Amino acid sequence: MPSFEEADRGQMQGLITSAYGHMVHTGYLFLRLVGAPADAAAWLRGLLAAGHVMTSRTWRPDRNLPKTKPDYAVNVAFTHAGLKAWRVDGQTLKSFSPAFMEGPANSERAASLGDSGAERPDLWEFGGKEENAVHLVVVVHATTADERARVISILKSDLKMDGRDALQPVAGDQLGAHMIYSDPVRGSRVVKEHFGFNDGISQPELRGLKKDSGNRSAAGQNTCAAGEFVLGYPDEYGFYPPTPLTHRSRDRGGMLPESPYRAEHPEYVDFGYNGTYLVYRKMTQDVASFWGYLKEQCRQLFGKEDPQTVLWLAAKMVGRWPNGVPLVEAPDLVDMTRYCGHLNHFMFAESDPDGSACPFGSHVRRVNPRDQLKPGTPRQSLQMTRRHRLIRRGSTFGEPLFDLSILDNPQDVRALEKLLRLEDDGRERGLHFFCVNASIRRQFEFVQQSWSVSRTFNGLRDDPDPVVGDAGSRVCDLEDGFEIPGNPQSLRLKSLHRFTRTRASAYFFLPGLDTLRYLSTLNAG
Amino acid sequence: MKHTAVTVIARLKPSADLPTLAQYLLAMGQTLSADGDGTIQAKLSEVSGLHFLRLLIIKDPDRGPERARLLLAAVIDGDENDESATDRFLAELGDALPDLDKIWGGCEGYVGRDGFVAFMSSNLIRPAAFYVAFKEENVESLRRYDALRRRWDELRFPQGRHSPEGPPPWSGRPFSVLRYWRRFCRWVARPVTLVPQLAATFADGRRMIRAYGFRPTWAGATTIVRGLNRYPGWRFFNLMTCNFERQARPRLSQVPVDRTNPPFDRNEQCGFLEAGSHLPGVEDRLEQNQLTLITPIANRQRLNQLGAVLGAVDSYARIWSRPGNLLGMSTIHFVRWMPIDDGRRLLMLSDYDHSWEAYIDEFIEMIRTGMDAIWSSAAKTGVPAYKTGPTELYQDNYLWHGSGDASTFKHFLRAHQANAHLFYSAQASRTVLHTKEDRQLFRNVSLTMSDHEFRTRVLENAANEEI
Structure with missing residues (x-):
């Protein structure tokens, strides 16, 4: 099999390898196939013929020339129900991973992912019930809002939204955007989420895609085998990940690529090659409740409401300062604006073994534990962590509740005092969370279940992820909290509850271009 | 025991x-x-x-x-x-x-x-191999830890107590001469404590050679330790005995399709999965978990070989394993293996922490060669095995890299897993790491101590922790 760098990146959808950083406006069309599959296939053929679907091909026309960045990008992914409605054959459908087949609305899966109570699937906006199940998503990225509107209108007109449409939107247009701010220390452009923290700093890279950075211990931890994120390449175990297979007789046009298993199973071709799984979660963020909770905890712990201390508590919960500076490297508030090092070149085991800089239960220490998983050596921990990484895509929706830039300058206490007076405006805001992984069970679900939702992760007690966990939702007497180890005095934030809520979720398969072409001809007569 | x-x-x-x-x-x-x-x-x-x-x-x-x-x-x-x-x-x-x-x-x-x-x-x-995470702890002592922990938390996080100074300043771990002195003493005393352990190991070895023969015993033990080069002692042993593991290359999984969930083909399933139950969901919602595996043993020769392997595992677990740590695994409370049905099947019973997926991943990462050695007994019945040369599938009748194919290995385990109808744990929210930490913190601490003495002693214990 070819190695990743030799592979034809033109056969891979661009969402896998690029966050489309310059395209800050996003739109997600969640569609449902209601008409004839042939019409839907014709729409997909049109999409491909027009060249709308963005691939992973480099934007650099020549090695020595600058990148020619596109104005928009479109990607298409299908749910299992969608492939079934598209009339993909039963044998292929059965060869997908069980997690993808069952979907996040499965009651057992939802319970272990923390989607219970008010977050249970039948209360979701879409994707939770049979009648609002999603069949496919069209992900649109564009440089401007006008460009996004133009692309969406083209897509919609192609969908023939005039009565005889084959595909209908399930839940209106889900629009989003990257909230761009400038970093006053580095002068760079950063993306924030609604609580006010810089987002998307630690993203794993595919081995072979770029030159690995020199420092193996810190920078190298972010580089994972391509098979962790794309089907058809070896993963971190050194094996090819399980892939959906199609019987050769079903691929009369010979459009699907040969399977890596052709020697043992010559009768099958590879439906999954250059494809991957895409997880979607629409999460609302209760910003006023988040800062209100911290204000209340600050008053209870220290007897006063001090905005800088509130900010300190928030940073402890996240594991980074709002400007992305890691607590491990800059534990004090004054260090936040002085730190000039790399935002992601840090480890936990040696720098902060007792969690007094970055608490063990903080968000960043859970979703990417790096070298601190007990009781293995740092090297083993890094290896185990690499088998559970996610490439995060997605964007925020809704207007920010307050001017998030005040968090980047904590010395301006007067501006920071706004944090103490925040009140909910009743508008919805949050995150369209997408992540790319080759195994939903081993990657997304594992991280969510075993690292985020688990109260006992890595030796913790009654301590779920304070940012994305399901704190306060247990049906028992035990109270969730958040421990801030200190020397000599530790603190515990009590009565922790959840600040993010799941409003929709779906598991998608993001096919390779060959498979997309196959799907576009599947019902063509 | x-x-x-x-x-x-x-x-x-x-x-x-x-x-x-x-x-x-x-x-x-x-x-x-x-x-x-x-x-x-x-x-x-x-x-x-x-x-x-x-x-x-x-x-x-x-x-x-x-x-x-x-x-x-x-x-x-x-x-x-x-x-x-x-x-x-x-x-x-x-x-x-x-x-x-x-x-x-x-x-x-x-x-x-x-x-x-x-x-x-x-x-x-009777089990052929039995590992206990904490040999010195019983239900009562674990319950005592709970009480001590409650008191410690009350002292650490007092209700309604205000700290007017603001957030505590960050400071590193204080340097302690005493800590290094104690570490030095332990290092000096180590050779003395080794003597009874070595004697017990030789006695076990002799017993196993008599029962199973020299070759299976030697091959079983060396197969297990082949993948333990991360420990200096075992690395030295492997070097001296030329016990090397061949490098795994990117390989094709033996089951190309992800089938880690039920239902399975009835023929390959030895357990009894409850109709309609969704095993992964049910088991993974608990902090503690259980695994019951019933896998086939291919033939009498494999049974003999398995006996030697389990003997080695048992000997290690009883004599050498450190509290809460089975060769780097910190999620197992108890695990035991035993051949059943007149040696036709192997029963494994495990009580562990967190999700099945995390547990098996840790197994594969930490003691893959041990897994290969144990489930070589099920050779050619669905357990993965890989050739490392043109013809080599096994060495000394042991699998190569079988459990390294995580997808197929997990499939094999799932297919032979039986779901418990009833599972009881005395302390359902206590993990191995909790007990490990409590043993350290509450050494020589009692509930009758005054608050000041209690706090001083626990902080002292915490400072002496070896990380």
Whole structure:
């Protein structure tokens, strides 16, 4: 099999390898196939013929020339129900991973992912019930809002939204955007989420895609085998990940690529090659409740409401300062604006073994534990962590509740005092969370279940992820909290509850271009 | 050994009503997890010294596809060579369970409550290998840790206490001469403590060579330690014995399609999965978890070889394993292996922390060669094995890189896993890492100490922690 760098990146959808950083406006069309599959296939053929679907091909026309960045990008992914409605054959459908087949609305899966109570699937906006199940998503990225509107209108007109449409939107247009701010220390452009923290700093890279950075211990931890994120390449175990297979007789046009298993199973071709799984979660963020909770905890712990201390508590919960500076490297508030090092070149085991800089239960220490998983050596921990990484895509929706830039300058206490007076405006805001992984069970679900939702992760007690966990939702007497180890005095934030809520979720398969072409001809007569 | 593994497999009569029995056990299990309606009360928390208990119906393929057996597996405090400890436990269990007749009434040889202990004792199976995370801890001492922890948390996080200074300043771990002095003393004393351990290991080795022969014993032990080069001692041993592992290359998985969930092909399944139950979801919602595996043993030669491997595992677990750490695995409370059915199948019973996926991943990462050695017994029955040369599939009859194919290996395990109808844990939210930390913090600490003394002693213990 070819190695990743030799592979034809033109056969891979661009969402896998690029966050489309310059395209800050996003739109997600969640569609449902209601008409004839042939019409839907014709729409997909049109999409491909027009060249709308963005691939992973480099934007650099020549090695020595600058990148020619596109104005928009479109990607298409299908749910299992969608492939079934598209009339993909039963044998292929059965060869997908069980997690993808069952979907996040499965009651057992939802319970272990923390989607219970008010977050249970039948209360979701879409994707939770049979009648609002999603069949496919069209992900649109564009440089401007006008460009996004133009692309969406083209897509919609192609969908023939005039009565005889084959595909209908399930839940209106889900629009989003990257909230761009400038970093006053580095002068760079950063993306924030609604609580006010810089987002998307630690993203794993595919081995072979770029030159690995020199420092193996810190920078190298972010580089994972391509098979962790794309089907058809070896993963971190050194094996090819399980892939959906199609019987050769079903691929009369010979459009699907040969399977890596052709020697043992010559009768099958590879439906999954250059494809991957895409997880979607629409999460609302209760910003006023988040800062209100911290204000209340600050008053209870220290007897006063001090905005800088509130900010300190928030940073402890996240594991980074709002400007992305890691607590491990800059534990004090004054260090936040002085730190000039790399935002992601840090480890936990040696720098902060007792969690007094970055608490063990903080968000960043859970979703990417790096070298601190007990009781293995740092090297083993890094290896185990690499088998559970996610490439995060997605964007925020809704207007920010307050001017998030005040968090980047904590010395301006007067501006920071706004944090103490925040009140909910009743508008919805949050995150369209997408992540790319080759195994939903081993990657997304594992991280969510075993690292985020688990109260006992890595030796913790009654301590779920304070940012994305399901704190306060247990049906028992035990109270969730958040421990801030200190020397000599530790603190515990009590009565922790959840600040993010799941409003929709779906598991998608993001096919390779060959498979997309196959799907576009599947019902063509 | 201060713990005893009680494993009883009782055959069910052909006339036994399996669905009713399964429903009854499930209802009892739901009551234990505070999930059910409380109609069937099992007072297992009143059974003294009981750590874990599970009850499940498993297949009895030797006697026909429809036949079944009832498996009881428990871990209790008490010397494993002291039969009275087991008898006492069984007697207390008989009192704690609401209706023995409803559970074992359909079993062959069961004569009623009066003969319960004798009936169970006659069906007891001893483990061939048994690992205990904390050999010195019993249920009472673990409960004491809970009480100490509650007090420590009250002292650490006092209610309504204000700290006017603001957030505590960050400071590193204080340098302590005493800590390094103690570490030095331990290092000096190490050779002395090694003597009895080495003597016990040689005694075990001699016993195993007599039972299984030199070659299987040597090959079994060296296969396990082949992948343990991360430990300097084992690296030296491997170097001296030329015991090298070949580098795994990117390979094709033996099961190309992801099939880690039920349902499975009935033919490859030895356990008894409850119809309609969704195993991953049910088991992974608990902080503690259980795994029951029944895998085939290919032939008598493999059985002999397995005996040697399990002997080595058992010897290591009893003599060398450090508290809460089985060769780098920190999620196992208890695990045991035993050949059953006259050596035709291998039964593994494990009580562990967190999700199945995390558990198996840790196994593969930490003791893959150990997994390969144990499940070489199931060679050619679905367990993955890889050629490292043109013809080489096995070396000394052991698999190469079998469990490294995580997808296929997980499939193999899932296919042979049996779901427990009832699972009891004395402390369901306590993980191995918790006990490890508590042992360190609450050494020489008692509840009767004054607050000041308590705090001083615990902080001292914390500062002396070796990281």
